[in-house]
Amino acid sequence: MVTHAVAVVGWHEGLAGQVHSWLAQSGPYRVVCFVHPDDEAPVVQPVTRDASQFDYPTDSSFKGLPLLCKTTWPAQLKAQGIDHVLVTLDDAASRLQAMTAAEAAGLTLINAIHPSVRVMADALLGKNVILHAGVHVGYRAEVRDGAFLNTNAQIDHHDVIEVGATLDPAVVLAGNVTVGRAARVHTGAVVKNRIRIGAGAVIGAGAVVIRDIPPGATAVGVPAAVIKVRR
Ligand SMILES: CC(C)(COP(=O)(O)OP(=O)(O)OC[C@H]1O[C@@H](n2cnc3c(N)ncnc32)[C@H](O)[C@@H]1OP(=O)(O)O)[C@@H](O)C(=O)NCCC(=O)NCCS
Known part of the structure; x- marks a missing residue:
């Protein structure tokens, strides 16, 4: 080979x-x-x-x-x-x-895709994507260029992880979620279906996101509330 x-x-x-x-x-x-x-x-x-x-x-x-x-x-x-x-x-x-x-x-x-990763049917992977051990990429989900999904992150059907976004370990996204360009979702956060997380937003560890998060915002807690917005 x-x-x-x-x-x-x-x-x-x-x-x-x-x-x-x-x-x-x-x-x-x-x-x-x-x-x-x-x-x-x-x-x-x-x-x-x-x-x-x-x-x-x-x-x-x-x-x-x-x-x-x-x-x-x-x-x-x-x-x-x-x-x-x-x-x-x-x-x-x-x-x-x-x-x-x-x-x-x-x-x-x-791309760097750990052998334990599960990628479901029709999912799309961009370039320079890193999928760590235990990651699940759901049916028709899209992971765009430069996105990183850390250990055991799970993204469900039709989720879109935009260019340069990062999901930390054990993040769980329900279906039809979009994580914006260069946004970061920290360890163990959970995101409800159909939520849009704006470009450059930061979601705190352990947050539960039930409303859309604007671009550049930092949101923490259960349910997640915006504590600051980067201009
Ligand atoms: C969200 C986060 C990035 C915010 O960091 P920050 O902008 O420096 O914010 P601060 O630490 O100044 O905290 C601001 C307020 O939010 C609260 N807060 C911060 N992170 C929180 C979290 N994850 N959950 C709940 N509240 C949180 C703080 O207690 C503080 O509240 P106060 O003003 O009432 O005291 C950070 O706290 C976080 O969650 N980091 C996760 C790190 C991680 O998982 N790394 C994994 C690498 S693989």
């Missing part, structure tokens, strides 16, 4: 690190390097954690692979013959910017 050399943009252990641990199971991929899209190496002070295993980047490597620190990373990857990329940046604006830069340089954006 032909395998594609893949560069993973990002170096956070909980996202890039985690996806790297199973990416080879989600297609013909072999991660050959990580990318920090900046000319300065990341400055990270390791902190004391309860977990005994945690990787931090150095100025030249992450998880035993090279870490390329260059704003010109797309051209550098091309020059090295690395044609496939997965952007794992947590911040939606940075993520979408990196995806655009990759495609402009002729790189191919891949």
Whole structure:
């Protein structure tokens, strides 16, 4: 089987690190390097954690692979013959910017879909989509470019997860829900059917959303109430 050399943009252990641990199971991929899209190496002070295993980047490597620190990373990857990329940046604006830069340089954006994911009939998946373990994508749901669905997130039939949106672990969306561009639904939130969450909105952990949420709003609680709106 032909395998594609893949560069993973990002170096956070909980996202890039985690996806790297199973990416080879989600297609013909072999991660050959990580990318920090900046000319300065990341400055990270390791902190004391309860977990005994945690990787931090150095100025030249992450998880035993090279870490390329260059704003010109797309051209550098091309020059090295690395044609496939997965952007794992947590911040939606940075993520979408990196995806655009990759495609402009002729790189191919891949998806990372854990083998335990269930994708129902006629669901549509965009590019640079990350679906973590246990995710359920319902019948005719649409997950657009750069959307991330974290562990055990469930989206039901005809839901639309717009470009660059993120669902944290254990989020549950009923049917016909739309999560707007670059919006974020935090851990364990539940969203009633036919709700629209506006672009850039943030839903707090554990919220129960029963009304539409305007663009740029942060909503928390049960039922979810808007506590602020970003202008
Ligand atoms: C929604 C959230 C992003 C808001 O963060 P913030 O804008 O910094 O808001 P603050 O922490 O200043 O809280 C503002 C108010 O909302 C309340 N609040 C914040 N998050 C809440 C939540 N999830 N549920 C209920 N109330 C919440 C706070 O108690 C505070 O109330 P007060 O003004 O009466 O004291 C954040 O609290 C949250 O839920 N984060 C989830 C993180 C997560 O799940 N990460 C997973 C990564 S994989």
